[in-house]
Amino acid sequence: MSYRDTYDFWMTDDYFDEDTKKELAAIADDEAEIEDRFYRDLVFGTGGLRGVIGAGTNRMNFYTVRKATQGLANFIVKQNAQDKGVAIAYDSRKYSPEFAAEAALCLCANGIKSYLFESLRPTPELSYAVRKLGCTAGIVITASHNPPEYNGYKVYWEDGAQITAPKDREIIAEVKAVTDFHTVKTMDKQEALDKGLLTIIGAEIDDAYMEELKKQIIHPEIIKEQSENIKIVYTPFHGTGLVPVKRVLSELGFKNVYIVPEQELPDPEFTTLEYPNPEDPKAFELALKLAKEKNADIVLATDPDADRLGIYALDTKTGKYMPFTGNMSGLIIAEYQFRERTKCGLMPKNPAMVKTIVTTNMADPLAADYNVNLIEVLTGFKFIGEQIKFFEQNNSYNFVMGMEESYGCLVGTYARDKDAPVAVMCLCEAAAYCKSQGITLWDHMLDLYEKYGYYKEGLYTITLKGVTGAEKIRKIMSSLRAESLTQIDTLKVLKVRDYEKNTITDLATGEVTESGLPQSNVLYYDLEDGAWACVRPSGTEPKIKLYYGIKGTSLDDADAKLEALQTALVEKLNKLAE
Numbered sequence: 001m002s003y004r005d006t007y008d009f010w011m012t013d014d015y016f017d018e019d020t021k022k023e024l025a026a027i028a029d030d031e032a033e034i035e036d037r038f039y040r041d042l043v044f045g046t047g048g049l050r051g052v053i054g055a056g057t058n059r060m061n062f063y064t065v066r067k068a069t070q071g072l073a074n075f076i077v078k079q080n081a082q083d084k085g086v087a088i089a090y091d092s093r094k095y096s097p098e099f100a101a102e103a104a105l106c107l108c109a110n111g112i113k114s115y116l117f118e119s120l121r122p123t124p125e126l127s128y129a130v131r132k133l134g135c136t137a138g139i140v141i142t143a144s145h146n147p148p149e150y151n152g153y154k155v156y157w158e159d160g161a162q163i164t165a166p167k168d169r170e171i172i173a174e175v176k177a178v179t180d181f182h183t184v185k186t187m188d189k190q191e192a193l194d195k196g197l198l199t200i201i202g203a204e205i206d207d208a209y210m211e212e213l214k215k216q217i218i219h220p221e222i223i224k225e226q227s228e229n230i231k232i233v234y235t236p237f238h239g240t241g242l243v244p245v246k247r248v249l250s251e252l253g254f255k256n257v258y259i260v261p262e263q264e265l266p267d268p269e270f271t272t273l274e275y276p277n278p279e280d281p282k283a284f285e286l287a288l289k290l291a292k293e294k295n296a297d298i299v300l301a302t303d304p305d306a307d308r309l310g311i312y313a314l315d316t317k318t319g320k321y322m323p324f325t326g327n328m329s330g331l332i333i334a335e336y337q338f339r340e341r342t343k344c345g346l347m348p349k350n351p352a353m354v355k356t357i358v359t360t361n362m363a364d365p366l367a368a369d370y371n372v373n374l375i376e377v378l379t380g381f382k383f384i385g386e387q388i389k390f391f392e393q394n395n396s397y398n399f400v401m402g403m404e405e406s407y408g409c410l411v412g413t414y415a416r417d418k419d420a421p422v423a424v425m426c427l428c429e430a431a432a433y434c435k436s437q438g439i440t441l442w443d444h445m446l447d448l449y450e451k452y453g454y455y456k457e458g459l460y461t462i463t464l465k466g467v468t469g470a471e472k473i474r475k476i477m478s479s480l481r482a483e484s485l486t487q488i489d490t491l492k493v494l495k496v497r498d499y500e501k502n503t504i505t506d507l508a509t510g511e512v513t514e515s516g517l518p519q520s521n522v523l524y525y526d527l528e529d530g531a532w533a534c535v536r537p538s539g540t541e542p543k544i545k546l547y548y549g550i551k552g553t554s555l556d557d558a559d560a561k562l563e564a565l566q567t568a569l570v571e572k573l574n575k576l577a578e
């Protein structure tokens with residue numbers, strides 16, 4: 001069917017309700033909008049399904065949520081795993097509770113047990129709940145940090161990590177095979193409860209999750225000692241982080257935790273924010289204002305589904321709050337974990353850290369320093385979570401922590417997705433430790449640079465929306481591929497990694513080896529002088545992403561090097577996007 005035919009079908013078939021038809025009638029004269037809403041089905045990207053809320057096959061709505069769930073249900077029934085069930089959580093977004101209930105009732109109608117959280121919960125708690133309840137799968141209704149007009153659907157498998165290949169392909173094939181909406185099942189909520197197919201979950205999982213978080217603490221005594229001294233400002237950005245973060249910090253004994261009042265309560269419009277993403281410095285405005293009033297040591301923010309964490313820390317010399325990138329906060333946590341676990345004899349045998357290919361290379365000397373094995377995976381925390389399963393299956397390594405540049409971090413293996421409450425907790429412990437030494441996290445970061453090298457990284461994105469945008473992104477990638485760059489700015493390209501072709505080409509020798517990672521549309525350039533660049537289309541937003549990094553000899557040298565590389569790369573990408 002063409003997009004027009006699909007539009008007409010939605011306008012006329014009695015399966016679709018009157019509100020949907022009204023919404024679609026309003027765009028009858030807007031061909032581009034009709035095309036964008038119907039030219040494809042929503043696709044599973046880096047973080048599952050994600051799309052703008054509205055009527056259409058390429059939108060998040062009751063019909064697309066049900067269809068995705070029916071596909072998942074068909075897959076589960078084929079595996080004969082109905083009895084193990086599916087855990088379902090949701091965040092504070094528009095329609096999140098409604099979509100979650102819809103998914104639960106579709107599963108129940110297919111004879112699959114559903115465990116639905118009574119109210120909003122963080123994504124990592126769902127990852128934990130899947131294993132705790134022995135479920136076969138999990139679902140979170142969230143669009144993570146995307147703008148308010150979005151929602152999404154993340155799918156987890158029994159190991160607690162988001163689905164990866166080949167399971168993702170198999171489930172997607174089942175979803176695609178649902179071509180007739182009339183075959184999508186649903187059932188009455190009361191009937192599902194009466195039949196024992198639907199169970200509402202809450203406090204018992206919260207308590208167990210909380211205990212798991214606290215097990216990751218290394219020095220409770222230092223927290224106690226500093227509990228009156230350290231001042232923490234926290235904002236949940238109107239999302240799910242408030243309850244677990246407040247609880248864990250309070251149970252650990254932190255006395256001075258100030259929540260940003262304007263952003264404390266759930267709000268699907270994210271009224272006080274342009275973009276509820278800790279990657280966006282503007283999102284910290286209110287938190288920094290409160291931090292100055294309270295003279296806080298550290299400022300923390302979690303995104304709406306509480307899987308990402310962003311921080312600022314006080315520079316006592318200048319009195320300014322300094323921003324940490326996801327790379328920096330991840331490294332602070334990693335270094336503290338490695339150092340203190342080693343010192344206290346708590347480091348497991350064969351320890352491993354997992355990071356993505358676009359995450360800072362400063363992790364390399366740090367991991368080497370503590371004899372920690374460093375494993376690299378493609379972008380997406382699902383690939384980090386998946387490694388824990390592999391370690392267990394092969395009895396190879398013991399996972400200590402995972403981190404990625406996009407503000408995601410996990411310490412421990414109780415969950416298999418990035419976990420902002422655990423990251424907040426670990427950073428507050430590290431901050432308390434620093435306080436006991438008379439320094440701040442910022443001073444400590446400077447010490448780490450001095451010890452391991454001045455690694456700095458940047459990210460530049462271009463938003464290219466709709467059908468034409470997707471086509472442009474495709475063209476940019478193929479132009480770059482065709483161009484075979486040998487130099488970027490003044491830096492020679494040493495190696496080109498093409499993850500789509502599964503090749504790593506050494507430009508000096510011409511030798512070609514395999515990338516060793518799953519196929520993905522990613523180009524990565526290893527450059528001279530410890531620098532690198534990487535380009536890939538986003539899998540969650542209509543964007544092309546350019547990542548880059550350098551290694552400097554001082555903060556100033558690093559800034560100058562990063563700026564030079566960034567200018568050259570941005571100019572190149574902008575030209576390709578013209």
Ligand SMILES: O=P(O)(O)OC[C@H]1O[C@H](O)[C@H](O)[C@@H](O)[C@@H]1O
Pocket residue numbers: 046047144356379380381382404406408537538539540541545
């Ligand atoms: O870059 P995208 O494909 O849009 O994904 C954005 C981010 O999504 C999730 O948060 C993943 O865990 C990250 O690894 C990824 O960076």
